[in-house]
Amino acid sequence: MSIQPSELGIDMTPPLPKTPRPIVGFGSGGIITDAHLPAYGKAGFPHVGIYDPNQEKAEQAAKAWGIPNVCKTPEELVELGKAEKAVFDVAVPASEIINILPQLPEGSGVLIQKPMGESLEEARKILNICRERNLTAGVNFQLRQAPFMRAAKQMMDKGLLGEVHDVEMRVVCQTPWNLWSFLFEKERMEVNYHSIHYIDAVRHFLGDPSSVYCKTMGHPKMTELAQTRSAIIMDYGDMVRANVATNHGHDYAPDEQECFFKLEGTKGAIKIQIGVILNYPKGAEDQFKYALDDGKGWRTLSIEGTWFPDAFVGPMGGLQKKMEDPAFNYENSVEDAWRTMCVVESCYKSSASKGTPVDYQP
Numbered sequence: 001m002s003i004q005p006s007e008l009g010i011d012m013t014p015p016l017p018k019t020p021r022p023i024v025g026f027g028s029g030g031i032i033t034d035a036h037l038p039a040y041g042k043a044g045f046p047h048v049g050i051y052d053p054n055q056e057k058a059e060q061a062a063k064a065w066g067i068p069n070v071c072k073t074p075e076e077l078v079e080l081g082k083a084e085k086a087v088f089d090v091a092v093p094a095s096e097i098i099n100i101l102p103q104l105p106e107g108s109g110v111l112i113q114k115p116m117g118e119s120l121e122e123a124r125k126i127l128n129i130c131r132e133r134n135l136t137a138g139v140n141f142q143l144r145q146a147p148f149m150r151a152a153k154q155m156m157d158k159g160l161l162g163e164v165h166d167v168e169m170r171v172v173c174q175t176p177w178n179l180w181s182f183l184f185e186k187e188r189m190e191v192n193y194h195s196i197h198y199i200d201a202v203r204h205f206l207g208d209p210s211s212v213y214c215k216t217m218g219h220p221k222m223t224e225l226a227q228t229r230s231a232i233i234m235d236y237g238d239m240v241r242a243n244v245a246t247n248h249g250h251d252y253a254p255d256e257q258e259c260f261f262k263l264e265g266t267k268g269a270i271k272i273q274i275g276v277i278l279n280y281p282k283g284a285e286d287q288f289k290y291a292l293d294d295g296k297g298w299r300t301l302s303i304e305g306t307w308f309p310d311a312f313v314g315p316m317g318g319l320q321k322k323m324e325d326p327a328f329n330y331e332n333s334v335e336d337a338w339r340t341m342c343v344v345e346s347c348y349k350s351s352a353s354k355g356t357p358v359d360y361q362p
């Protein structure tokens with residue numbers, strides 16, 4: 001028998017504005033059509049205009065999702081955004097973000113797809129543009145807004161798990177990287193484009209780590225990609241273990257693939273199977289299991305909605321809520337995302353600095 005979140009006092013509603021604003025978007029690629037537009041449709045956010053240099057893709061997305069305006073230039077989209085008092089949704093390759101932000105009207109609201117630039121240098125520039133132009137800005141680290149993560153965070157915050165001392169994110173899967181051709185030229189791949197979600201999620205639960213240990217590496221069957229596997233330890237002192245371990249090259253049938261996020265505390269534990277990563281893009285079911293120190297063993301929490309697309313409501317809803325109420329704690333703010341980028345940077349530094357040499361001298 002599965003338990004309903006309400007039985008644990010969990011509120012599953014994502015952050016939402018009182019009055020949704022129109023949205024205009026840069027980019028009409030895979031993430032827009034697979035996640036942004038379905039999520040905005042579900043949430044009832046009106047999407048009024050789209051621009052992509054690939055006009056055919058923009059036309060297709062507009063037709064499929066009833067977007068009334070396909071703009072021919074970025075300037076046209078900005079003008080439309082101004083006229084509609086819209087928020088801007090930027091989902092383009094990371095290297096393009098710096099070119100787009102200065103074009104937005106001062107004081108606008110903007111949601112930027114992750115990663116926040118290709119490097120910490122670019123992230124710093126993005127942060128500074130947002131500050132200088134007084135943008136209310138968010139970065140789409142949306143895993144923390146996935147319904148299963150929202151439930152887990154509330155359970156932790158209510159103290160149901162006691163003191164959380166062990167956090168583990170484990171991925172063993174076969175990822176078809178060919179779906180994202182732009183990744184093949186990147187020097188920084190796995191951590192910057194994938195594990196970054198998990199780093200952000202761990203930060204959401206435990207706060208900022210003081211340091212990291214990381215090794216990110218390639219795969220002999222995926223030599224076209226710089227790295228596809230990573231082992232990351234996020235350091236929270238001597239009593240907390242926080243690990244992210246990813247292997248995207250498990251080429252031995254779907255049955256033994258794994259993707260889970262696990263929290264252990266002194267009074268309870270949560271284990272979430274994240275189905276979308278398994279046997280990608282077919283996917284598998286999510287599972288939310290938890291155990292408390294009440295002798296009842298492991299139970300299943302019934303969670304409605306999943307990572308794609310439901311998690312994409314929160315970053316946009318929260319952005320608009322922040323615009324309505326400056327006192328609202330916007331969890332996906334660009335200021336918070338900057339700190340995830342700092343952790344990512346340290347992961348690359350750690351990986352480059354190599355481990356402690358082993359001395360085998362008897």
Ligand SMILES: NC(=O)c1ccc[n+]([C@@H]2O[C@H](COP(=O)([O-])OP(=O)(O)OC[C@H]3O[C@@H](n4cnc5c(N)ncnc54)[C@H](O)[C@@H]3O)[C@@H](O)[C@H]2O)c1
Pocket residue numbers: 026027028029030031032051052053054057091092093094096100113114115140141142180182193
């Ligand atoms: N948050 C997530 O879970 C998630 C998942 C997938 C991708 N992403 C991110 O989203 C971004 C886009 O990924 P995608 O899968 O949609 O890629 P994609 O290659 O399918 O689409 C990118 C689109 O951006 C367009 N584009 C390029 N420059 C532009 C510009 N200046 N203005 C407007 N459009 C422009 C391209 O023509 C293309 O259609 C990437 O940075 C990626 O990391 C995030």
